Amino acid sequence: MSFTPLSSKQTSELTGQLIAQGTIVDPKSAKGRLLKAAARLFRDNGFERTTVRELAKEVGIQSGSLFHHYASKQEILRNVVEQTILLNTELMQLSISQNQTSQDKLQALILCELQSILIDTGNEMSVLVYEWRGLNEHNQAQILALRDKYEQLWLDILNQAYQEGLITLQPNILRRLLTGAISWSVNWYNPKGDLSLEELAQMTLSLALKGKNN
Amino acid sequence: MSFTPLSSKQTSELTGQLIAQGTIVDPKSAKGRLLKAAARLFRDNGFERTTVRELAKEVGIQSGSLFHHYASKQEILRNVVEQTILLNTELMQLSISQNQTSQDKLQALILCELQSILIDTGNEMSVLVYEWRGLNEHNQAQILALRDKYEQLWLDILNQAYQEGLITLQPNILRRLLTGAISWSVNWYNPKGDLSLEELAQMTLSLALKGKNN
Amino acid sequence: MSFTPLSSKQTSELTGQLIAQGTIVDPKSAKGRLLKAAARLFRDNGFERTTVRELAKEVGIQSGSLFHHYASKQEILRNVVEQTILLNTELMQLSISQNQTSQDKLQALILCELQSILIDTGNEMSVLVYEWRGLNEHNQAQILALRDKYEQLWLDILNQAYQEGLITLQPNILRRLLTGAISWSVNWYNPKGDLSLEELAQMTLSLALKGKNN
Amino acid sequence: MSFTPLSSKQTSELTGQLIAQGTIVDPKSAKGRLLKAAARLFRDNGFERTTVRELAKEVGIQSGSLFHHYASKQEILRNVVEQTILLNTELMQLSISQNQTSQDKLQALILCELQSILIDTGNEMSVLVYEWRGLNEHNQAQILALRDKYEQLWLDILNQAYQEGLITLQPNILRRLLTGAISWSVNWYNPKGDLSLEELAQMTLSLALKGKNN
DNA sequence: AATGAATGAGCTTTCATTCAT
């Protein structure tokens, strides 16, 4: 049995379910397009340097109208981040569940995270990393709780791999090294370049696995 | 012969020389203390959210007096970043020069970078990573040139290690994975915790070296 | 046939047309009242010494709201000056057109200019003369182009009068002497005093016409 | 007997006397050079837009040192204006005294005023006209008293000429028209151009004299 | 007299947010 990635059909079906449940907003709705635009602007220019006027212009409304959708600029930032974590947690859970061995599960985690950063929700993930301090304390705490759940998925797999002797570094430290290595890719990886996402995932996996199959 | 780290005496001597040359400002001077305070505030609250009034208060002067030392807030940011790259490039060069084998040189790079991020110039390095967009285009280009020189030190060593079969990933990709892994440490590493810097450097090195002596 | 001045009905009709065309802003609108207030303050205290807070207070709004109407203080100055030249050029053209002889046309020019300085747009004309350097280079050039058109009206008439032997000084020099004599009146003429505007115009005309009928 | 202008020897002798008396400061002293530089800068950029730093730089000292010479920027402006009026009043008095007829005296007044504006103290005279509002109330009153004395010289001659039938406009009105015509010359007259100062004075005189000798 | 670092009040401008329509 070998590694099974998520198909794009699975991804879109799960996304559809989450929209139907109301967990995340429909990206085609006004609120959804607003969040997408916000993520791009926040990523490109930073949260502070992005004005609500720019954001409003981007979605074709007046700045005052923004506040009918979200109570404040801060609330927009929170939603960008929150929805992204929720979505990616669900996607990752699904991807893990359809792989059996620890190594395949680990590969699933790495590929999922790279995909979220480099393809699907790259702007949003950048915002999460670089605009964290734009969130007020209350929102930071709230997001942290969601993030803990996401991280637990990683730690569970890494612990298992550690016990199996698949990895030798302590799981919590390895996770932190991987977090950095993966999230930094947003600053250099070119989706249209020679290196495929799967190759990058493979390379990243090879860092983690000591003297093993690759 | 084994790995020789920089002694703190070497570090302070080199720093003293750079101050004497005028390459970096004396951290005990008014301008130097201002830069230190700025780095801390920019790191903690972000460049945009830090006001010149806060910064002035931190140094114990009036906000107008800041502009006696630096022409603009932007100029303060540029100096924080520029001086840090200059200093760390010099330190790294010295550290490489006193190690012989590729592996020891690689260890020197990793330890130097961790040290600069976690101990000596942690605030400044965070600012470099997280406040990059706060620099205007002109300053970004200027800093980029300095950064290229710094990165070349890494690439030279990694290329050599690659040819020696010490590492198997392509040097430029490995460097990027390591950049992320190392710089992220600022977000979790506790200098007063159980994990020593040397251990962390060792672990990071072990990621890079595949199935080799450690 | 003798000299025919502009009636106040003609003046207000033409002004109405220019407002309708969008050439000048309605003095009763917010933007228009702002311009009027700015002209008075700039004239009384100078452009530099007038703060946007004073200006806002004068119009009964908050200082930030000014920038809803004009992008900068400089832009307010430009509009004060620009609209005044545009209006007075049109009025002068109309007044010339309804007089036949060179002498009557010359009288029309003098009376129009005095009227614009002493009655209708006195503050604005003072601003034009005394706050010229408050305009940045780009705006100076723009205004200069409008002013050239205005001055051409004068030169055309003066050239004609010169050829007819009505005046003996070179037209361009005479114009300059008259410009000074007329514009200075803002510093001493009292509209409620004994000297009527028509008398002053007559006296000024007598300077220009040498040893002729008056 | 015909019109006798001031010789340059007379001018410099009188200036020397006034310096010796302490009425005006020596233009070669530090204080004197400072006033000259201030006049030029105030004229070119306006009083408000000229900073004490610029002014200090112009005379080769530090901004703080200015205040050893003059107590405030305002005081510098006052001195520029005051000394100029004092000097020009004296020069004019001398020039009148050496002419006999009303017409020659009138010509002396005009030539003196043009000379002061266009040659000797042009910057200072511009400052007097255009930076008047930069003076505080107290200083305005003080300067006004000096100016009244200067104006009285004009009015005395003009009254005499009026009684002799040499001019027909009321003296106070004629003076005002001439003030404007003459002072405006600073904005257009080119000392290196074709028109000599004497010709311009002659032309200006011809405006005043009705149907007479020219 | 001269320096130059420091002051601190005040400047123009920005911008998230409100609210009557």
Add this chain to the structure above:
DNA sequence: TATGAATGAAAGCTCATTCAT
């Protein structure tokens, strides 16, 4: 929901003036 004029607090920066040296 949407508009857009208005708000008002706060930002970065300027600059005449002071003062210890």
